[in-house]
Amino acid sequence: MMGLFTWARKSSPWLLHFNSGGCNGCDIEVVAALTPYYDAERFGVLLKGSPRHADVLIVTGPITRQVAKRLIRIYEQMPEPRYVVAVGSCALSGGVFQGSYNVYEGVDKLIPVDVYIPGCPPRPEAILHGIVKLLEKVEVSSRGKGK
Amino acid sequence: MPEIEIPVGPQHPALKEPIRFVFRIDGEIVVGAEPRLGYAHRGIEKLGEHRSYVQVLYLSERICGICSVAHTTCYVETAERLFNIEIPPRAKFIRVIVSELNRIHSHLLWLGILAHEIGFDTLFMYTWRDRELVLDLLEMITGNRVLYAINMIGGVRHDITNEMVDKIRKVMDYLEERTKYYKRVVQEDPLMLARLSEVGILSRSDAQKLCAVGPTIRGSGVKTDIRKEDPYAAYDEIPFNIITYTEGDALAKTLVRVDEIQESINIIRYALDHMPSGNINIRVPLRPSPGEAIGRVEAPRGELFYYIRSDGSERPYRFKVRTPTLANIPALCKMLEGVYVADIPVVVASIDPCIACMDRVLLIDTNKGTWNILTGEELRRYSKKWYEKHKIR
Amino acid sequence: MEKENEALILKIIKEIFGEYFISYEAISPNKIFVEIKRENFKFNIKRLIEKLDIWHISTITGTDFEDSIELMYHLWCDKYKTLISIKLKLPKDNPVIESISDIMPGAVLYEREVYDMLGVQFLGHPMLEHLLLPEDWPRGVYPLRKEVPLEKVRKIMLEGSEKNA
Numbered sequence: 001m002m003g004l005f006t007w008a009r010k011s012s013p014w015l016l017h018f019n020s021g022g023c024n025g026c027d028i029e030v031v032a033a034l035t036p037y038y039d040a041e042r043f044g045v046l047l048k049g050s051p052r053h054a055d056v057l058i059v060t061g062p063i064t065r066q067v068a069k070r071l072i073r074i075y076e077q078m079p080e081p082r083y084v085v086a087v088g089s090c091a092l093s094g095g096v097f098q099g100s101y102n103v104y105e106g107v108d109k110l111i112p113v114d115v116y117i118p119g120c121p122p123r124p125e126a127i128l129h130g131i132v133k134l135l136e137k138v139e140v141s142s143r144g145k146g147k
Numbered sequence: 148m149p150e151i152e153i154p155v156g157p158q159h160p161a162l163k164e165p166i167r168f169v170f171r172i173d174g175e176i177v178v179g180a181e182p183r184l185g186y187a188h189r190g191i192e193k194l195g196e197h198r199s200y201v202q203v204l205y206l207s208e209r210i211c212g213i214c215s216v217a218h219t220t221c222y223v224e225t226a227e228r229l230f231n232i233e234i235p236p237r238a239k240f241i242r243v244i245v246s247e248l249n250r251i252h253s254h255l256l257w258l259g260i261l262a263h264e265i266g267f268d269t270l271f272m273y274t275w276r277d278r279e280l281v282l283d284l285l286e287m288i289t290g291n292r293v294l295y296a297i298n299m300i301g302g303v304r305h306d307i308t309n310e311m312v313d314k315i316r317k318v319m320d321y322l323e324e325r326t327k328y329y330k331r332v333v334q335e336d337p338l339m340l341a342r343l344s345e346v347g348i349l350s351r352s353d354a355q356k357l358c359a360v361g362p363t364i365r366g367s368g369v370k371t372d373i374r375k376e377d378p379y380a381a382y383d384e385i386p387f388n389i390i391t392y393t394e395g396d397a398l399a400k401t402l403v404r405v406d407e408i409q410e411s412i413n414i415i416r417y418a419l420d421h422m423p424s425g426n427i428n429i430r431v432p433l434r435p436s437p438g439e440a441i442g443r444v445e446a447p448r449g450e451l452f453y454y455i456r457s458d459g460s461e462r463p464y465r466f467k468v469r470t471p472t473l474a475n476i477p478a479l480c481k482m483l484e485g486v487y488v489a490d491i492p493v494v495v496a497s498i499d500p501c502i503a504c505m506d507r508v509l510l511i512d513t514n515k516g517t518w519n520i521l522t523g524e525e526l527r528r529y530s531k532k533w534y535e536k537h538k539i540r
Numbered sequence: 541m542e543k544e545n546e547a548l549i550l551k552i553i554k555e556i557f558g559e560y561f562i563s564y565e566a567i568s569p570n571k572i573f574v575e576i577k578r579e580n581f582k583f584n585i586k587r588l589i590e591k592l593d594i595w596h597i598s599t600i601t602g603t604d605f606e607d608s609i610e611l612m613y614h615l616w617c618d619k620y621k622t623l624i625s626i627k628l629k630l631p632k633d634n635p636v637i638e639s640i641s642d643i644m645p646g647a648v649l650y651e652r653e654v655y656d657m658l659g660v661q662f663l664g665h666p667m668l669e670h671l672l673l674p675e676d677w678p679r680g681v682y683p684l685r686k687e688v689p690l691e692k693v694r695k696i697m698l699e700g701s702e703k704n705a
Contacts, residue, residue: 021187024501025212025293028256035275050522065674065697066186070507096206099197100190101683101693102673121212121293188672192657193683197690228568355595358646371596376621377570441571441614441623443598452598452614469599469650477646 013135016054016078020071021103022061026088026121030058033124033131051077056134060121062090062097063104075111085134086113087127089120168495168508172488175533178513180483182476195466200226200300200434203466207453208294210468211501213256216249217446218468219298224379225442225453226300230435236423238302239381243418244315245288245297246380246444247411251322252281253447254404254411257499258329261401264492265342266531270332277325280318287311302428312419319412326408333401341534343398347482347494350395359478360471361449362407363498366400368393373445384421387414397497404499434461446471448499472501489533492526542569545620549592553624556587573612575627582638585613585626589643592617592624600650602658604686609635609658613647630660639665657684 019027032038051057051074063071075084086107089095094105107113114137117130167186171179191210195203207222208215220242227234255278262270282292289295289305297303307315333339349359354367364371372389374382390406392399435457442453449471456465475498482494488510508526511518521529546566553574554561562575576584588594598614608629615624630637639662641648651662652671659682662668670677683693 019506021189023209023212025209025215028212029293032275032279035272050524061187062189064186064188066188096209097189097191097194099690099694100194101690101697102188102190104698120209123292185670185672185674190683193690356645358596358598358644371618376618377616377623438567439573440567441625443623450598454601454612454614456603465601465603467599467601473649473653474599474646477648 013055013138014053015056015058015131016051016074017058018060018071018074020059020061020067020091020107021064022088022090026060026091026119029121029124030060030087030127033127038124038128051075052079054078055081055138056083056085056131058085058087059091059107060087062094062100063107063110064102065104066102068104068110071107072110081138083114083134083138084111085115085117085130087117087119087130088122089118092116092118095120167506169511170483170488170491170508171511171513173512173514175487175489177483177486177488177491180480182480184473184476191468192466195463197462199461200463203463204298204300205296207468208296211470212293213253213501214249214446214448214451214471215294216245216297217444217451219296220246220380221442221444221446221451221453223298223300224444225440225455226435228440228442229438229455229457230300230431232301232429232431234302235426235429236381237306237425238427240418240422241303241305241307241427242298242380243382243385244307244415245285245295245303247414247418248281248285248288249295250411250447251408252278252285253499254408255281257404257447257496258401261493261496264496264527264530265338265534266527267336267338270329273325274329277322280321284311284315284318287314299428301431302426304428306427307419307422315415315419319415323409323412326405326412329408330402330405333398333405339401340398342490342493343401343497344396345394346397346490347486347497348395349478349482351393353481354395354478357477357481358474359449359498360474361446361499362400362403363449363475363478365389365391366403366497367395373443373450377443379442379444381418385414385417387417397493400497434459448472448501449474470501472498475500487533488526489530489537492523492530545570545622546572549617549620549622549624552591553588556591557584560584570621571623571625573625573627578628578630578637581628582640582643585640586643588624588626589615593619594624597644597647597650598623600647600654602654602660602684604632604658604684605629606686607632609660611637611654611660613640635660636663637661638663641665656682658682659685 017030086092091107094103097103098105104110115130115134117127119126167183169181170177194206198206204219204222207218210218255274259271259274285295286292288307288311289297297305349367351367351369354364354369368391370389370391375389387410390403392402437457437459439456444451451471452469454467455463458464479498486494506523508521550564557576560577560580565573594615594617596616598616601612603610608631610627610629613626617624639651641651651665654660655662655668656671656673678696681688
């Protein structure tokens with residue numbers, strides 16, 4: 001675990017948070033996860049504004065038609081290696097909005113997803129757990145690249 | 148010729164992008180604003196016609212994760228009228244307590260977001276830390292932090308035990324002190340005053356003409372609150388004050404919300420002192436008889452309006468929801484006219500919008516004929532720099 | 541007190557709408573439904589708003605009833621603490637009515653929403669275009685109309701978006 005902390009602090013993965021039309025329930029728990037109360041910064045993760053600097057895209061919400069193109073464009077603007085975390089039932093599968101005429105049913109209908117964090121909304125601890133899982137995945141793959 | 152002109156958006160190539168707000172500017176001043184809603188349009192009303200009454204309850208809670216219980220309360224109030232049932236008195240009091248805890252969490256959340264908008268991140272951290280205590284109480288009562296699922300058609304699903312009552316009182320005492328501190332900060336901190344005072348003024352007559360709701364209209368001196376004028380749950384049995392301020396600026400709207408936290412604390416204490424005993428819910432039939440009903444609730448953001456029509460089947464024939472943020476959009480557009488571009492984040496935040504509405508904005512300079520797309524983050528940074536240069540310290 | 545208010549409001553409504561008044565129902569002491577004929581609508585509603593000092597409209601609800609579209613204007617009368625919902629029916633093949641956005645500017649987005657979801661034309665509205673639906677939504681498809689099945693619209697949208705992507 002210490003190796004993971006060291007790696008994370010050295011590489012400082014930058015997170016970009018994107019709401020795709022959700023109720024904001026997941027968003028407030030993502031933000032809560034990043035406040036000192038839950039202290040995500042000990043993992044070295046930082047919230048950033050621009051796709052061009054982000055390593056990790058965190059997506060909440062059921063992906064309405066109006067935001068779908070923007071989501072794809074943000075993903076395309078992120079430099080590789082890039083990772084996507086889908087947070088909450090809506091981002092996983094459309095949640096309670098499945099079947100609606102204006103939503104896609106899950107982020108992975110549009111872009112590849114690396115980690116799924118279920119919940120409606122997931123607690124900040126669950127979100128952090130998901131981010132740690134992502135960092136483990138990233139660390140394993142970057143070891144091979146000598147990052 | 149309309150008296151209040153809502154500006155018409157141009158056919159602009161940049162609008163192929165999902166822009167959330169279009170601002171027409173002249174140099175540093177906003178001359179017109181047009182929100183582009185719809186990126187959070189999930190087709191809820193149509194879905195409501197294809198779900199059972201219980202399923203629609205779960206759908207309603209997910210319209211807004213911040214106001215959550217306001218939505219379910221409004222839904223069950225409407226449905227209970229449709230089903231023609233009277234819920235037990237204890238359930239009404241529990242609805243009030245959970246609703247007021249939700250109001251406190253929402254106002255603290257908002258105060259933190261406002262602080263973040265103006266770069267006052269310590270205040271953001273304090274308010275969100277204090278908010279965690281409220282979320283702990285909600286989790287204690289309902290089992291959830293955000294979407295509580297406390298309401299059911301016929302009452303509430305969880306009771307408040309005596310042990311819980313003690314914990315709630317302790318947190319209320321603590322929050323009362325914190326609220327006094329937040330009020331002092333808002334009224335005395337030079338940064339807050341510079342960014343909020345006389346910014347985004349909404350006159351009393353405009354507020355009424357444009358049918359604004361909630362703290363937005365109460366900050367313009369209009370004494371209106373659904374809990375008093377059209378009471379639901381147990382609000383007709385609980386004394387409290389409607390908070391108004393007359394200046395109509397962002398500072399007034401902020402003080403309305405801070406004072407409302409204190410009122411919520413008072414309401415919760417009174418409700419705990421006067422809680423009736425008895426059942427917390429009753430059984431209801433599977434379907435209501437044909438008919439229609441309306442529910443109105445004072446959500447943290449203002450009037451929430453529900454209409455349900457039943458044709459006697461298991462599913463609503465029509466399910467209509469009007470959220471408070473939509474009601475405040477015309478007033479917001481009015482408030483934005485004539486403000487500095489640097490004030491846009493604060494003026495928008497002052498209506499407590501329930502949407503991620505500042506993600507991406509289009510600024511069109513009507514004088515120079517140029518345009519620029521900014522993210523919310525870029526606009527925020529511009530505003531901070533502008534204020535450092537022009538107004539404070 | 542509420543009964544007195546109810547009787548008083550009913551009297552005023554009958555006076556103002558006259559021959560255009562159809563029926564009245566109180567679903568609770570402070571929430572009433574009044575059905576009126578669609579003719580002379582703007583003139584009548586303006587008189588009602590002035591007579592009862594109404595400054596707040598909660599929203600406008602549109603409902604599809606196969607052969608007609610019903611509109612409900614939910615007006616809050618603060619003077620008598622009563623919600624008055626004015627109902628009228630528009631023919632399905634010609635759902636047109638005068639906009640009230642010049643007498644009640646707060647109604648401007650509610651009319652746009654009913655246009656978007658049900659295809660009602662509000663004459664004189666300053667900006668009658670999509671409020672919630674995307675700009676590339678197919679013309680003439682109004683999601684809240686009963687003849688538009690959910691699955692079919694969903695299919696149209698997904699196919700359309702693939703073409704544009």
